[in-house]
Amino acid sequence: MEAPCDTAALGYPETFTGEFIRYCLVHHLPPLLFHDLSEVLERIPRYIRVRPQYMLKNIVMPPEDNNVAGEVAARQERCQIKAQIAASFGVSSASVEEVEWLPNPYYYAVPRGVAMSRAAIYQIGMVSAMDAASVAAVVALRPCxxxxxxxxxxxxxxxxxxxxxxxxxxxxxxxxxxxxxxxxxxxxxxxxxxxxxxxxxxxxxxxxxxxxxxxxxxxxxxxxxxxxxxxxxxxxxxxxxxxxxxxxxxxxxxxxxxxxxxxxxxxxxxxxxxxxxxxxxxxxxxxxxxxxxxxxxxxxxxxDGSLAHIFFNDATRKPFSAAKATPMTVSSGIDNAHRMQRLHLALQSDExxxxxxxxxxxxxxxxxxxxxxxxxxxxxxxxxxxxxxxxxxxxxxxxxxxxxxxxxxxxxxxxxxxxxxxxxxxxxxxxxxxxxxxxxxxxxxxxxxxxxxxxxxxxxxxxxxxxxxxxxxxxxxxxxxxxxxxxxxxxxxxxxxxxxxxxxxxxxxx
Structure with missing residues (x-):
């Protein structure tokens, strides 16, 4: 039987299992880390990438001479892409933002509560959901x-x-x-x-x-x-x-x-x-x-760093649903409490x-x-x-x-x-x-x-x-x-x- 653990005294969220708290202590993962995560989770948007097959030519191949006319045309077409994304997801253009630290103009942040799977541009494969951090790993690799x-x-x-x-x-x-x-x-x-x-x-x-x-x-x-x-x-x-x-x-x-x-x-x-x-x-x-x-x-x-696996407080909400989203039924079996039980801690008795x-x-x-x-x-x-x-x-x-x-x-x-x-x-x-x-x-x-x-x-x-x-x-x-x-x-x-x-x-x- 798992030994009881006073999560309040240790400062970790009350939803954390004793096994996970022990894991955090062994690996020097402080309570502040997870309290920060629980707060930032509400502000993290969904990320999408626009596949290059659907981009317009003068965006994919920007002018080499940086002429003013070319830059203006590129900006206009990027605005068109944002408008198309916004219209398809049913949100305002202002809520669709380019990810400035990733290659532009292929990666965008959209409100986390959007019904992505219902959007036509998602269904045809024009855009796909992909976390910005995952994109960064491929950008680091930079395949040619x-x-x-x-x-x-x-x-x-x-x-x-x-x-x-x-x-x-x-x-x-x-x-x-x-x-x-x-x-x-x-x-x-x-x-x-x-x-x-x-x-x-x-x-x-x-x-x-x-x-x-x-x-x-x-x-x-x-x-x-x-x-x-x-x-x-x-x-x-x-x-x-x-x-x-x-x-x-x-x-x-x-x-x-x-x-x-x-x-x-x-x-x-x-x-x-x-x-x-x-x-x-x-x-x-x-x-x-x-x-x-x-x-x-x-x-x-x-x-242990996956926001889709950590259960902070709401066992019935999908990881990236909107704050006011209708809770899922627990019987679906894919809530965050379920995910947290599936963390691959692999912690030995004396690692x-x-x-x-x-x-x-x-x-x-x-x-x-x-x-x-x-x-x-x-x-x-x-x-x-x-x-x-x-x-x-x-x-x-x-x-x-x-x-x-x-x-x-x-x-x-x-x-x-x-x-x-x-x-x-x-x-x-x-x-x-x-x-x-x-x-x-x-x-x-x-x-x-x-x-x-x-x-x-x-x-x-x-x-x-x-x-x-x-x-x-x-x-x-x-x-x-x-x-x-x-x-x-x-x-x-x-x-x-x-x-x-x-x-x-x-x-x-x-």
Missing amino acids: QGDLVWDVCCSPGMKLSLIADAIGETGVAVGTDINLNRLFTARSVLRKHQAGNVCLFAADGTSFTLHEAAAALDEMISSGKPGGNGLTPWEERKLRRFRKRRHEMSVETATASIGMKEERELAVAFSTVHARERICCIEKWKNEHQGFDRVLVDAECSH KEAKVQEELSPLLQIQLNLLRNGYSQLKPGGTLVYCTCSFTYEQNEFIVRETVSRVNSSNDIKRQYNGEAVIRHPFLYTHETVSLEAISPIVRLTDAQAASLQERLKMDPDPYGILCAEVRNEEEATFTGVRLWPRNFATSFQFIAKIWKRPLCSSNTE
């Missing part, structure tokens, strides 16, 4: 036209859809997830958005490889006409067998077995013709192909001591393995972004620093990974050599935006003293990543770190 990109934990598919739009028709986005139900959600999103450059695999991200994925694709399209999900009959049968085996396993067994030999199997869940052709070519030329251009590791985490003994908790081990395998599949010169919605130091800075330490531990290890891991600021791109023309405007910050965002993140990096309580020496205090705090950005929390795989040369391998 023609890139081969892997989204390691791709469900529910919003980041993957943004990546697919950014890389264009010549690129390929690969998504994986071990949970089939979540993967099918991502598949629905991609089908709705008519993504023509994506391939989805039911696979364990801790062991997935590009060449295994290529081998799993049926090259013999002539053996059967692909169905609605782009799969051949052989692939459909393999997916059904995979699903049956997964169904026979309990959730606990499936989680515990991640990384075991029998979990190395994978199955194709969705594929477009273009994605299939390019990935199959990789298998033919595997001795020459060196991996993904970019990798996104949106890792499985405890969700601190375990870390000292170099034994990571199961959750930290999964995160480490996801990040390390993501890095191993990255080609030299490629970029990896790691992000979570956890507040904790262990799941963020510690995991990134531990991974970099292991993959850089010796020159032999660096040669195994075919590069040296270098931590970069998520919104600094000076290490990249791509031309601006290759970068889609939907993920491209202006120089002024990037500089402003870097300064904004630097101003208040640790407002609750979480890092200060955890960091023990100068090495641990070195820069690892950034934290987007809800009170500063009016969005969900997100930790974002970026690793560049610097190509090896004689000077840094000797």
Whole structure:
């Protein structure tokens, strides 16, 4: 039985479980953090992105010479977009605002109570709901036209859809997830958005490889006409067998077995013709192909920083409903109290001591393995972004620093990974050599935006003293990543770190 906990005496919200309070105490998450969240939650808007296929040409391709006439025309058309969004959602144009710290004019804040699913522009896929913090992770990755990109934990598919739009028709986005139900959600999103450059695999991200994925694709399209999900009959049968085996396993067994030999199997869940052709070519030329251009590791985490999971006071209200919205019925089973019971705390009886003994908790081990395998599949010169919605130091800075330490531990290890891991600021791109023309405007910050965002993140990096309580020496205090705090950005929390795989040369391998 869970020991009673005096939440009032500790200062945490009364709705917090004893287990969660213990977790907060262990990880130095103070009551003030959650009181701030409960207050800011009422002010956080909904965020949408306008998909580039629906943007007018002179907005997508702004004039290079910055002439006055061009600027006026661009402003007018941006006003038209705002007016169309407002009309579709039934709100005033003044309540629709561009997100000034994300690439303009593709991201907007709208009142949190809008009935988004009823709006025509949402139903046709012109706009999609996507939190600004999630967009920021993809902007940090900055996928380019023609890139081969892997989204390691791709469900529910919003980041993957943004990546697919950014890389264009010549690129390929690969998504994986071990949970089939979540993967099918991502598949629905991609089908709705008519993504023509994506391939989805039911696979364990801790062991997935590009060449295994290529081998799993049926090259013999002539053996059967692909169905609605782009799969051949052989692939459909393999997916059904995979699903049956997964169904026979309990959730606990499936989680515990991640990384075991029998979990190395994978199955194709969705594929477009273009994605299939390019990935199959990789298998033919595997001795020459060196991996993904970019990798996104949106890792499985405890969700302690997810506003959709924290139950503050109203058990019947959806996370982003309006303050005066009609409460849901509790029987729906998706209220915040239910979500909070599903937090993946994975807290061991003595996690601190375990870390000292170099034994990571199961959750930290999964995160480490996801990040390390993501890095191993990255080609030299490629970029990896790691992000979570956890507040904790262990799941963020510690995991990134531990991974970099292991993959850089010796020159032999660096040669195994075919590069040296270098931590970069998520919104600094000076290490990249791509031309601006290759970068889609939907993920491209202006120089002024990037500089402003870097300064904004630097101003208040640790407002609750979480890092200060955890960091023990100068090495641990070195820069690892950034934290987007809800009170500063009016969005969900997100930790974002970026690793560049610097190509090896004689000077840094000797």
